[in-house]
Amino acid sequence: MARLILGPGQHVPEEMFVFPKITLRPDVHQYLRNVFQNKELVAAVGQVEAERRFEELLYRLSHPPSFTCVRASTHLAPLNTIRERLLEELREQMSCHYPGDIPILSHTHVPDVLLLPVIGPRPALPQNPEVIVGALCGNAVLRGAHVFAPGILSTPKYMKAGDLVSVFSDIEGKCTRGSKDFQGKKVFLGNGIAKMGRSDIFCSDEPVKGVGVRMVEPVYLSPSFDNLLPSLVFLQNLPSVVVGHVLGSQPGERVLDMCAAPGGKTSHIAALMKGQGEVIALEKIRSKVERIRQNAQALQLDCIKAYCFNSIQAVCSDHAQKPDEGPPFPAESFDRVLLDAPCSGLGQRPNMGCSWSLREITSYQPLQRKLFHTAVQLLKKGGVLVYSTCTVTLAENEEQVAWALDTFPCLSLQPQEPHIGGEGMPGAGLSPEQLRLLQRFSPVQERGGATGAPAVPLTGVAGGDPARLLQQANADTIGFFIAKFLKT
Numbered sequence: 001m002a003r004l005i006l007g008p009g010q011h012v013p014e015e016m017f018v019f020p021k022i023t024l025r026p027d028v029h030q031y032l033r034n035v036f037q038n039k040e041l042v043a044a045v046g047q048v049e050a051e052r053r054f055e056e057l058l059y060r061l062s063h064p065p066s067f068t069c070v071r072a073s074t075h076l077a078p079l080n081t082i083r084e085r086l087l088e089e090l091r092e093q094m095s096c097h098y099p100g101d102i103p104i105l106s107h108t109h110v111p112d113v114l115l116l117p118v119i120g121p122r123p124a125l126p127q128n129p130e131v132i133v134g135a136l137c138g139n140a141v142l143r144g145a146h147v148f149a150p151g152i153l154s155t156p157k158y159m160k161a162g163d164l165v166s167v168f169s170d171i172e173g174k175c176t177r178g179s180k181d182f183q184g185k186k187v188f189l190g191n192g193i194a195k196m197g198r199s200d201i202f203c204s205d206e207p208v209k210g211v212g213v214r215m216v217e218p219v220y221l222s223p224s225f226d227n228l229l230p231s232l233v234f235l236q237n238l239p240s241v242v243v244g245h246v247l248g249s250q251p252g253e254r255v256l257d258m259c260a261a262p263g264g265k266t267s268h269i270a271a272l273m274k275g276q277g278e279v280i281a282l283e284k285i286r287s288k289v290e291r292i293r294q295n296a297q298a299l300q301l302d303c304i305k306a307y308c309f310n311s312i313q314a315v316c317s318d319h320a321q322k323p324d325e326g327p328p329f330p331a332e333s334f335d336r337v338l339l340d341a342p343c344s345g346l347g348q349r350p351n352m353g354c355s356w357s358l359r360e361i362t363s364y365q366p367l368q369r370k371l372f373h374t375a376v377q378l379l380k381k382g383g384v385l386v387y388s389t390c391t392v393t394l395a396e397n398e399e400q401v402a403w404a405l406d407t408f409p410c411l412s413l414q415p416q417e418p419h420i421g422g423e424g425m426p427g428a429g430l431s432p433e434q435l436r437l438l439q440r441f442s443p444v445q446e447r448g449g450a451t452g453a454p455a456v457p458l459t460g461v462a463g464g465d466p467a468r469l470l471q472q473a474n475a476d477t478i479g480f481f482i483a484k485f486l487k488t
C-alpha cells in the first residue's frame, strides 16, 4: 500500500498509483489544465502548486475514493441499530475476503452517514485468461460490484461457468463486443470466477442479464450493496448526503427537486422532513422517473411526488393554477428548491477515461443557467435555493455563482451546515468571503495550507485514528460543488 506523502511543489510520481491517470481528449485536457492554472489560483498558491494539484487530480480521478459511504434511513431506525444490522450482513458477505469485521465509522458532522474503508490496493496478480469489461462496468467493479454480464466485451474463446478469470477494464473504449483477444489499453481490476460461459454472454437470443463474473480477488475491495438492507441503507457519495443537510428542509414544507432521478437527494430530503410535507421531484427522462418512485417506496417515503417534466418549463403564467396540481407551477410555490444540475460529471470517481468532446463538456453552462432562472422564479421570498454539481470545472461551479449573484439581486450566498469540504476555487472573480461560503469537494490534497495539517495518503486508508480517518473520508471524495442562496 503506497503511503508516501509529497512535499509542497513536488510532482506526483506515477509509481505511487495503481492505475494510470484519467485519459481525456487533448483539448479537454488542455481546457481542464487552464482551469487549474487560472491567474487567480496561480496568484494564490503559486504556479508549481497549481500544476501539482492538476496532476494529482488526474490520478485521483482514475482511482476510487478511499471510503464507501452509505446513508442510513434514520427516519426508520436509530443509526446504531442500522450499523449493527449492516455489520451482521457484511460479516457474512466479507468473511472470505477479510479477517474480522470491516470497520464502520459514523461521521461526527453528518448524522446519518456510515463510512466503510475501501481495502486496497491489494496485491492481486493477473494470472488467468482475460475477461475485458467496458469502462463503466469497470468503475462499478472498483466500487464493490461484481461483473454484470451486459458489461462484458471480451472473453477467452472457450470460457465456461466456473473458470477462473482475470478482469480488465477497456479504458479507451476500443474493445469490440464479442472479441476473443484484446491488445488495447486496459487495466487490471482483479480475479474472479465466471458464472456464465462465453456463448451465454454473446450468443443468447434474449438480452443477457445477471452476474457474469463473481469477483473473488478485487484490487480494491468494497462490499457489494446490491439488494443489501434496501430500506435501511442507501449507497450515496458523502458530498451528496451533505447537500440534503445544507438544503435544511423542515417537516411540513413544500420542496422542489428539479433534476431528481434516481432520487438519492429527493429521498434524503423527504427523510429529513420525517415524511411530513411535500417533496416534488421533476425528471426529464421518463424511464428514470420510475426509479425515483421505486426508491421512495423502498425507503417508505410517501410524501414524494415524482413527475416526468422538463424543469426549464416548470413555471406557469396562470396564477389560477393550484400549486398542488403538478407541474408547471405558479411562481413562488416552494419553500426550498434543489437544483442538482445536469453537469459534465468530471468529479465522478473512479473514471479512467472520458471520451467526451470539449463541446460536450462546455455545453452545460447555458443549460444550468436556464434551470437556474426557473429555480429562482419558483422559490418563495425567504426561501432557500441549493445549487450543486459533481464536476470540477469553474464554468459550472464558481462562474455560475458569480453569474447568479449578478443576475438575481434577490439572491445572497449563505453559510452551509455542515461544511466539511474545502472552499470555492479562485478564478471566477468571487471575493475571499464569497469563496468561503462555497463548498468544493476536491479529491486533491492542498499542500502548504494555513492549517499545516498532514496530507492524507494518496492511496490506501490511513491508520486507525478515527479523527484521521474522518479527515481522509472528507478529503478523498468524488469532486463536488455546493452553493446555498437565500431569496429576499
Ligand SMILES: C[S@@+](CC[C@H](N)C(=O)[O-])C[C@H]1O[C@@H](n2cnc3c(N)ncnc32)[C@H](O)[C@@H]1O
Residues within 6 Å of the ligand: 240, 258, 259, 260, 261, 262, 263, 264, 265, 266, 282, 283, 284, 285, 288, 309, 310, 311, 312, 340, 341, 342, 343
Ligand atoms: C445530476 S443528475 C441528478 C441526481 C439526483 N439529484 C440524485 O441525487 O439522485 C441530473 C438529472 O437531471 C435530469 N435532467 C436533465 N435536464 C433536465 C431538465 N431540463 N428537467 C428535468 N430533469 C433534467 C437528468 O436526466 C438527470 O437524471
